[in-house]
Amino acid sequence: MAHADMNFDNLECPICKGLQEKKLFHDKVWGGEDGDVFVWCCHCDVVFLCPFPDKEKVDEFYSNEFGTYMVERSGEMEWDNIEQQYLNLSKRELPLRSPVLDEYLVHGSVLEVGSSTGFVLDYLVGKGLDCHGVEPSKKHADFARSRGNQIFEDFSSVSQKYNNIIHFYVLEHVLDPKIFLNLCLDQVKPGGRMIFEVPHREDALLSLYELSGYRDFILQKMHIFYHSVTSLKYVLDSLSLIYKIIPGQRYGLKNHLSWVIKETSTSAKDVGFLSEEVESEYKKNLIESSYFDYFTVVVDVA
Numbered sequence: 001m002a003h004a005d006m007n008f009d010n011l012e013c014p015i016c017k018g019l020q021e022k023k024l025f026h027d028k029v030w031g032g033e034d035g036d037v038f039v040w041c042c043h044c045d046v047v048f049l050c051p052f053p054d055k056e057k058v059d060e061f062y063s064n065e066f067g068t069y070m071v072e073r074s075g076e077m078e079w080d081n082i083e084q085q086y087l088n089l090s091k092r093e094l095p096l097r098s099p100v101l102d103e104y105l106v107h108g109s110v111l112e113v114g115s116s117t118g119f120v121l122d123y124l125v126g127k128g129l130d131c132h133g134v135e136p137s138k139k140h141a142d143f144a145r146s147r148g149n150q151i152f153e154d155f156s157s158v159s160q161k162y163n164n165i166i167h168f169y170v171l172e173h174v175l176d177p178k179i180f181l182n183l184c185l186d187q188v189k190p191g192g193r194m195i196f197e198v199p200h201r202e203d204a205l206l207s208l209y210e211l212s213g214y215r216d217f218i219l220q221k222m223h224i225f226y227h228s229v230t231s232l233k234y235v236l237d238s239l240s241l242i243y244k245i246i247p248g249q250r251y252g253l254k255n256h257l258s259w260v261i262k263e264t265s266t267s268a269k270d271v272g273f274l275s276e277e278v279e280s281e282y283k284k285n286l287i288e289s290s291y292f293d294y295f296t297v298v299v300d301v302a
Contacts, residue, residue, distance in 0.1 A: 008039055014052055015177070015225070015235060016044035030220040038219050038226070046231035047201060049224045055175060059136070061222075082143050086117040094123055096250060097168065097197070104298045105129070106192050108163030113184060114170040115151060118144030125149075134158065155183055163192040171198050172223045177235050185239075185301060194299040200247070201226040203293035204286050205259055214259050229295070236297070243299045247292040249283035256282075 008022030020043040029036035029049065039050045097120065110124055115133025117140055124131045133151045135141040141151040152158050165184045174180040184194055201207075205214040219226070227235075229245065236243050254274050286292055 006037070008050075011039065011050070013041040013044060013046065014048055014175075015046045015231065016041060018043045025226075026215060026219045028216050028219065030217055032221040036221065041231075044231050044234040045228050046234070047226040049221065053175070053221075053224065058173075058175060058224075082117060082139060086119055086143065089117060090119040090123075093168075094119065096248065098123065100195065100246065100296050100298075101166070102127075104193060104195055105166075106163045108189075108192075109160075110164045110166060111158065111162040111187060113155075113165065113167040114173075115144060115149070116140050118147055118149045118151070120166070120168070121149050122147060132158075132162075155187075158187060161187050161189045163189050165192075165194045166196065168197045169199065171196060172225045172227065175224065177225065178239060181235070181239060181241075185299070188301040190302060192301045194301065195296065197248075197294055197296050198227050198232060199223075199294050200292055201228050201231075202291065204291040205256060205293075208289075208291050209256070209260060211259055229290075232295070232297070236299075241299050242302075243297055246296040246298065247287045247290070248294050248296060249286050249292045250294055252279035253282040254279065 006024060008024070010019060011022050012019060013022070018041070020041070023040045023042060025038040025040040025047045027037050029038065032049075035051075037050050038047050040047050101120075101124065105124075107129070109130040109132075110121075111132050111134065112120055113134045115121055115135045116137075118133060121131045121133050121144065131149070133141075133144060133149055134153075134155060134157075135144065135151050136154060141153065144151050165188050167184070171177050171180065181194075188194055205211050206218065225231075232245070252274075
């Protein structure tokens with residue numbers, strides 16, 4: 001059946017469980033199989049992978065295939081060199097994450113779900129916090145352990161409660177976001193917080209500039225869901241959570257010009273010099289216009 005003729009009328013949304021109208025969001029999935037598509041639920045506004053993956057396939061991917069997948073997808077983080085990856089992620093991500101963590105973390109203990117190489121854990125340990133991680137990738141978990149971190153393979157190995165649960169770019173990967181968030185919240189002590197980041201589906205490259213090359217690249221099989229503010233609020237409100245959403249912009253004008261001019265993620269130096277002031281103002285304007293590329297959510301636990 002041609003994609004244009006696909007009928008999603010009887011397809012249940014994995015978020016709202018509704019059979020309301022669904023529309024084809026994109027007919028390609030980077031790294032996916034022939035016939036894989038992304039579908040938009042018109043009721044809760046989430047975009048999800050179709051056919052929907054099963055747990056066994058997802059678990060196998062993150063245990064054994066994630067590193068190989070990322071080597072093929074991006075050279076930016078040097079995914080085949082874990083020590084360099086640790087340094088690159090620290091340099092790129094900590095300036096974005098640390099202001100929010102410094103402001104909103106409750107003093108005490110932290111569990112990071114999806115702790116990767118442990119670069120966030122190392123930062124927080126340096127701030128005097130007692131930190132543990134959960135990481136399904138054996139390669140990444142072993143590297144973090146080699147730096148002195150205690151890393152659990154999965155939630156079933158975690159027995160204690162924490163003052164804070166944090167996770168960055170995890171929610172879009174899990175099969176049932178509501179169950180996952182509840183698992184996290186069950187591990188938070190009263191008066192604690194859950195802090196997490198999620199990519200924003202309605203970023204500038206996808207929703208404002210509508211770049212076909214970027215659309216083909218960013219809509220990938222590793223992301224089961226793509227959230228807007230509306231769909232994320234639907235999930236959070238269904239759990240009766242007290243939360244704050246903080247918009248953020250990771251990529252600047254250099255990166256966006258590269259995509260606009262060449263429809264590729266080539267180095268920013270190829271599009272010339274731009275000052276930090278210009279980059280900062282551009283990011284600020286995108287946030288104010290609601291075309292930001294990620295958001296951080298801070299949830300208070302009673």
